[in-house]
């Protein structure tokens with residue numbers, strides 16, 4: 001493993017603020033350690049279509065503060081087929097790339113895991129997704145920034161909610177995970193969060209209505225994770241309109257503003273640490289691991305664990321939200 005001379009780097013899946021800071025850190029740490037760096041554009045798609053460029057330190061200048069990803073990102077169906085992955089492997093060989101650093105979410109790491117085992121190819125993953133849904137890491141890159149974006153947006157909506165004495169359902173991202181909804185709700189003093197993790201346990205909207213919306217306040221805001229398990233904010237609002245017409249209900253779907261913007265200090269630092277750690281990992285001979293952070297310590301999490309295990313929601317947070325919304 002000590003013989004790796006050239007690494008490839010890509011970003012894949014949904015973009016997340018801080019991906020650029022990670023690209024910068026991987027590139028600079030690799031060059032610092034005497035490695036050559038090849039940037040792969042558009043995630044796995046660029047591996048198949050051969051969109052590759054050699055990166056030097058100046059290629060990653062002035063990007064630490066930028067949202068999105070300068071490497072672009074894509075969803076690539078072809079990489080899900082053995083034929084597509086064979087083409088990707090041939091591109092890697094053509095460019096002399098001996099190891100990969102893949103930055104992305106659950107799907108990206110699943111693809112990395114399959115590719116690594118098929119071709120016995122060293123890959124290290126970096127968790128870059130606003131959803132914070134990867135097991136084995138306390139935080140993913142982009143999550144903190146997205147949470148802050150949600151906080152600012154909800155604070156603004158609260159002005160209207162209060163002035164008009166309305167009930168607002170605000171939908172936030174999190175297809176399979178309620179981290180953004182739950183922590184966003186705590187950070188903005190919301191009435192409740194409706195999240196996928198407990199969707200099968202109880203009827204969260206029913207409970208909320210049964211207990212009565214906040215009696216001491218003249219408006220209520222509920223954050224809803226966009227997941228099919230919650231039904232989404234529109235469906236919940238329809239249900240309230242039909243069953244409880246006394247409520248003046250409004251819906252806001254925050255959408256893609258949650259993905260954009262300059263990364264927070266926390267995300268920049270996390271991305272820088274994880275990026276540098278990915279090169280240490282490769283030089284130490286690690287493979288098929290995701291860099292994680294647990295109690296502020298960097299750790300290596302096998303792909304199999306990071307992908308397969310559902311990251312549990314902290315029940316204490318649910319209770320805190322419930323207590324503070326009286």
Ligand code: ATP
Nearest residue numbers: 013014075076079080104105106107108110111129
């Ligand atoms: P986000 O959490 O932001 O959605 P993600 O990494 O989970 O990011 P996906 O679109 O799920 O985003 O996955 C990114 C890419 O990873 C896919 O477009 C595909 O190329 C690859 N990928 C995902 N699952 C597999 C799989 N089972 N086999 C091979 N490749 C896969």
